[in-house]
Amino acid sequence: MPRSTLTGTRIRERRTVLGLRQAELARSVGISPSYLNLIEHNRRRIGGKLLVDLARLLEVEASALTEGAEAALLESLRDAAIGQVAALREVPRIEEFVGRFPGWAQLLADRHQRVAELERTVELLTDRMTHDPFLSASLHEVLSTVTAIRSTASILAETSDIDPEWQDRFHRNMYDESQRLAEGAQALVAYLDDSGGEAQVRSSPQEEVEAFLSAQGFHVAALERSLPPRIETLISASPELSSSPARDLARRHLERYLRDAKRMPLEAFAKAATAARMDPGVLAQQFGVDLGAVFRRLASLPEGRTDHPVGLVICDGSGTLTFRKPIEGVALPRFGAACPLWPLYQALSRPMAPMRAVIELSGRTPRSFLTYAICQPVQMAEFGGPQILEASMLFMPDTEATPEADVSPVGTSCRICARRECAARREPSILADGF
Numbered sequence: 238m239p240r241s242t243l244t245g246t247r248i249r250e251r252r253t254v255l256g257l258r259q260a261e262l263a264r265s266v267g268i269s270p271s272y273l274n275l276i277e278h279n280r281r282r283i284g285g286k287l288l289v290d291l292a293r294l295l296e297v298e299a300s301a302l303t304e305g306a307e308a309a310l311l312e313s314l315r316d317a318a319i320g321q322v323a324a325l326r327e328v329p330r331i332e333e334f335v336g337r338f339p340g341w342a343q344l345l346a347d348r349h350q351r352v353a354e355l356e357r358t359v360e361l362l363t364d365r366m367t368h369d370p371f372l373s374a375s376l377h378e379v380l381s382t383v384t385a386i387r388s389t390a391s392i393l394a395e396t397s398d399i400d401p402e403w404q405d406r407f408h409r410n411m412y413d414e415s416q417r418l419a420e421g422a423q424a425l426v427a428y429l430d431d432s433g434g435e436a437q438v439r440s441s442p443q444e445e446v447e448a449f450l451s452a453q454g455f456h457v458a459a460l461e462r463s464l465p466p467r468i469e470t471l472i473s474a475s476p477e478l479s480s481s482p483a484r485d486l487a488r489r490h491l492e493r494y495l496r497d498a499k500r501m502p503l504e505a506f507a508k509a510a511t512a513a514r515m516d517p518g519v520l521a522q523q524f525g526v527d528l529g530a531v532f533r534r535l536a537s538l539p540e541g542r543t544d545h546p547v548g549l550v551i552c553d554g555s556g557t558l559t560f561r562k563p564i565e566g567v568a569l570p571r572f573g574a575a576c577p578l579w580p581l582y583q584a585l586s587r588p589m590a591p592m593r594a595v596i597e598l599s600g601r602t603p604r605s606f607l608t609y610a611i612c613q614p615v616q617m618a619e620f621g622g623p624q625i626l627e628a629s630m631l632f633m634p635d636t637e638a639t640p641e642a643d644v645s646p647v648g649t650s651c652r653i654c655a656r657r658e659c660a661a662r663r664e665p666s667i668l669a670d671g672f
Contacts, residue, residue: 244276244279244283244288244302245275245276245277245278245279245280245281245283246277246279246339247302248276248277248291248295248302249277249278251295251297251302252277252295255295255296257294257295259273259274259277262291262294262295265290265294266287266290266291266294267290268287279332279333279337288302310335310342310343310346311331311332311335313346313349313350314331314334314335314342314345314346314349315328315331316349317345317346317348317349318331357568375421378421379418379421379422382414382417382418382421383418385410385414386411386414386415386418389407389410389411389414390411392407393407393408393411442480442482442483442485442486443483443486443559445477445478445479445480445483445486445487446477446478446483446486446487446490447560447561448477449475449477449478449483449487450490450562452477454539454540455536455537455562456537456538456539456540457471457491457494457537458539459471460491460494460495460498461498461503465495465498468488468491468492468495469488471491472484472487472488472491475487490560493533494533494537497526497530497533497534497537498534498537500524500525500526500530501520501524501526501530501531501534503538503542506520506524506534506538507538507542507543509523509524510535510538510542510543511543511544514544515535515543515544515545515547515633517531517532517535517591517609517631518591520534520535527611527613528591528609528611528613528629529611529613529627529629532549532609532611532629532630532631533549533629535547535549535631536548536549536562536631545633545634545636546564546565546633546634547562547564547631547632547633548562548563548564548567548631548632548633549561549562549629549630549631549632550562550569550575550579550581550629550630550632551627551628551629551630552581552582552585552627552628553626553627554585554624554625554626554627556574556582556585557574558570558574558575559627564632564633564634566598566604566606566634567598567606567632567649568598568649568653569649570649570650574650575649575650576647576648576649576650576651576654576661577661577663578645578646578647578648578659578661579596579608579610579630579647580592580594580596580608580609580610580630581610581628581629581630582628583610584610584611584612584628584629584630585612585626585628587612588612588613588614588626589611589612589613590611590612591609591610591611592608592609592610592611593607593608593609593610594608594610594645595607595608595635595639595643595644595645596608596632596644596645596646596647597644597645597646597647598647598648598649599646599647599648599649599654599655599656603646604634605634605635605639605644606632606633606634606635607632607633607634607635607636607637607639608630608631608632609630609631609632610628610629610630610631611628611629612626612627612628612629613626613627613628613629614626614627615627646659651663651664651665651666652664652666653666654666
């Protein structure tokens with residue numbers, strides 16, 4: 238029996254479009270007009286031969302009547318009900334609500350989506366206000382200038398017998414500081430205005446490189462050719478790489494990308510990844526490479542060449558994220574450290590020990606992801622020299638419905654994680670009361 242009670246609504250709409258009378262359609266499928274009326278008003282569910290016969294006479298596929306465009310609307314309303322005790326009791330009747338009041342249902346779904354977007358904006362702005370070095374320096378400069386103007390004004394206002402020469406100097410200082418304040422404020426406003434989205438905010442060389450890679454879907458097609466162009470040519474033609482440090486970082490990334498592409502050719506690797514069900518361990522053995530290289534190669538596959546989206550984060554020995562490729566449902570912090578419970582950080586304490594874990598990210602709608610993590614030396618160090626380590630974590634949607642007992646709850650970062658009782662928490666969350 239079809240799951241959705243909206244089938245009747247779709248039957249009625251399709252019949253009206255074709256100009257068929259209710260009695261005529263009912264007679265054609267061998268049922269009474271009154272029974273068809275009950276079906277069309279979502280008071281009877283149908284399936285099997287009757288559904289197939291109706292679909293044939295209405296000149297559509299049966300699936301178009303049982304699924305339709307309301308599937309996304311229903312899913313959005315179910316998401317909106319999460320965490321709301323009263324609404325959860327009404328979830329079994331959600332399809333009836335959509336069928337009877339489609340306009341109100343769409344309004345609620347739109348509001349839910351808008352709230353989710355605003356919550357994400359708050360997370361981004363909070364992260365940025367806390368860690369953005371350019372913003373912090375600019376605000377400090379503005380405050381310093383205001384303090385200087387206030388001090389000068391105080392002297393002029395409270396001292397009646399100032400020498401004319403000194404008075405002129407004070408006035409000149411106030412004028413210069415005012416100019417400086419105006420220029421600083423204008424620059425700050427321009428910086429904020431130009432940063433409407435996360436992808437547009439580039440206050441570090443690393444973010445310029447990420448913007449460059451994001452523009453290509455993290456897949457550098459030019460380097461996949463048998464005769465790839467010079468890396469310098471790609472860098473010079475990229476408007477996202479505006480600074481010299483960013484170009485240096487991009488050069489190092491592209492050189493490693495090219496090495497990975499040569500060791501794991503695109504076509505062969507994509508086919509092998511599908512056959513191995515995206516298992517990095519199997520692929521590492523098949524191509525004779527380390528797990529970190531497989532992680533990077535999986536994350537660089539173009540859209541459509543993987544069974545599901547693949548994300549990747551890389552950090553150095555300090556825990557600082559040095560590479561971020563996000564996927565839907567995983568919000569990666571732009572500045573500072575991520576959740577200390579991530580397998581990425583656990584791998585740092587166990588070099589060369591591969592880890593596999595399923596994590597559940599906190600949020601209004603918690604989602605589970607399958608992760609693979611490994612920590613490896615990035616280069617051979619001299620005997621007695623420092624050990625330079627790099628940890629990588631690959632993540633993708635958990636499609637195997639892992640039992641809840643085997644799922645580890647984590648967050649994005651403490652500042653925006655709602656799990657109040659977490660033993661690893663560093664600071665309270667600004668969103669703790671929002672879930």
